Amino acid sequence: MxxxxxxxxxxxxxxxxxxxxxxxxxxxxxxxxxxxxxxxxxxxxxxxxxxxxxxxxxxxxxxxxxxxxxxxxxxxxxxxxxxxxxxxxxxxxxxxxxxxxxxxxxxxxxxxxxxxxxxxxxxxxxxxxxxxxxxxxxxxxxxxxxxxxxxxxxxxxxxxxxITFNTEGLDFVMTAMFVVIFLEQWLKERRHYTALIGVAVSTACLLIFGADSFLLPTMACILCMLTVFRKPIEKSLEGSDDPK
Amino acid sequence: MTLSQQIVTIALCAAGTMLTRFLPFLVFSSKKPTPRFVSYLGKALPAAVFGMLVVYCLKNVNVLSGGHGLPELISIAVVVALHLWKRQMLISVAGGTVCYMLLVQFVF
Incomplete structure (x- = not known):
């Protein structure tokens, strides 16, 4: 007790x-x-x-x-x-x-x-x-x-x-949220290699593979790029804030 | 998607999440140092992944027709401007979303 x-x-x-x-x-x-x-x-x-x-x-x-x-x-x-x-x-x-x-x-x-x-x-x-x-x-x-x-x-x-008002466009809340998180990441870094890799690879894969099937190749390419360019990226990350 | 496919999809999201949350406690011990490649990925991945997610959100934007991606572009600019000004996530997200809703409902 x-x-x-x-x-x-x-x-x-x-x-x-x-x-x-x-x-x-x-x-x-x-x-x-x-x-x-x-x-x-x-x-x-x-x-x-x-x-x-x-x-x-x-x-x-x-x-x-x-x-x-x-x-x-x-x-x-x-x-x-x-x-x-x-x-x-x-x-x-x-x-x-x-x-x-x-x-x-x-x-x-x-x-x-x-x-x-x-x-x-x-x-x-x-x-x-x-x-x-x-x-x-x-x-x-x-x-x-x-x-x-x-x-x-x-x-x-x-x-x-x-809700009675027109909710068309409400889905943008997801875009806005990711833009903010991405921006926060961007502001934390001195150089923006990985942020640019993420955007460039995804855009390229989107154009090549189309909206319905670009995610898997994008994820694979990002991992490859991060592995291949590890040296310069690692160097650029030094001095950046640690991820929270 | 059928109901059972939906259940599997949600279960896979939960499983993927749990994998990332539990794995460190199963694999690493606080005594041994973390493999360097793993801690490198920890620093390098987030910016790349969120870049990918921004593109993912915009995957259905057609720059050749409709609003030519202008509502998206303007609203993203609003989000960035609000965020650089106030650094308050809620204000930036709410402001950008309201801007986008007004644009697609009344302008484009």
């Missing part, structure tokens, strides 16, 4: 410490999540889709792209490779968190499962106050962020059908 109480207060204290860190994400995820839900609704999917996808995928970029993939013809290999490429940065979040997640016991699988960009950057950088259980702190950060995204997407999916 006593032990149980202690455990509960540890969780409570950690929640109190974690919540303020997630407030900016609360605003962002509700907005983006709702837009995503409305976008799915406008693309002809019931709210069940964004709801389930926010639970099992929980990765904004990929969930937006998945709408496009659900609207195209069934292409399992491309879907899997595309997911891995879009989410590849998580490999490095994982490497960065190898130590931090140690000793978190039963919470560890969920900490890894739910490690989106935002949860990673909070858990990686936040100074956890002394006396607050770090496992619980990181668990709350992760769970709260997923809750915000879940609520936003589901609400968007539900409210989408109530």
């Amino acid at each position: 006593k032990h149980h109480k202690k455990k509960r207060s540890a969780a409570g204290a950690a929640l109190k410490a974690a919540f303020p860190h997630t407030i900016p994400i609360l605003a962002g995820f509700l907005f983006l999540g709702m837009t995503y839900g409305i976008y799915m609704n406008a693309s002809g999917f019931s709210f069940v889709y964004p709801m389930i996808m926010s639970l099992v995928i929980f990765g904004g970029s990929l969930e937006f792209v998945a709408v496009q993939m659900l609207l195209s013809t069934f292409a399992p290999l491309q879907t899997l490779l595309m997911s891995v490429m879009i989410q590849a940065r998580h490999l490095f979040y994982g490497i960065a968190m190898l130590d931090k997640f140690k000793g978190t016991g039963a919470k560890k699988p969920y900490l890894i499962f739910g490690m989106c960009d935002e949860s990673f950057s909070i858990n990686c950088s936040a100074e956890i106050p002394e006396g607050v259980d770090k496992g619980w702190f990181m668990l709350w950060v992760t769970a709260l962020n997923q809750l915000y995204w879940f609520c936003g997407s589901t609400l968007g999916g539900l409210l989408g059908s109530l």
